[in-house]
Amino acid sequence: MTISPPSDRTVHQPVPTGEFTAGLTAAGVPAELVAVLAELFDELRSGRNATPTDVRRATGRPPRSLADVLATAAADPAPAPGR
Incomplete structure (x- = not known):
């Protein structure tokens, strides 16, 4: 999912499973x-589960x-009292 319209930022970057697992392995995560x-x-x-x-x-x-x-948060960015 991309949240670009409300925030003007793209936060979605597809990562292939092989690249994901290679990164984990390179970081020393156990194979299991x-x-x-x-x-x-x-x-x-x-x-x-979307x-x-x-x-x-x-x-x-x-x-x-x-x-x-x-979009609602952008229209009223003040946090609620107690937050």
């Missing part, structure tokens, strides 16, 4: 953990896109 993280990485990238399904039940509010949240 690299394998687990690669599986998790591929699962997340598949988009299977849509929140229980946001309303958890928060009492309907789900919103990140773009909507960022």
Whole structure:
């Protein structure tokens, strides 16, 4: 996902699984953990969990896109009291 429109910045940079695992290996991450993280990485990238399904039940509010949240924050950047 790219959040460029509300923030004028691109934060999404696709990384192939092989590049991800090579970086982990080069950083000294144990092979067993690299394998687990690669599986998790591929699962997340598949988009299977891309849509929140229980946001309303958890928060009492309907789900919103990140773009909507960022646009709202950009329109009123003052933090709420107590934050």
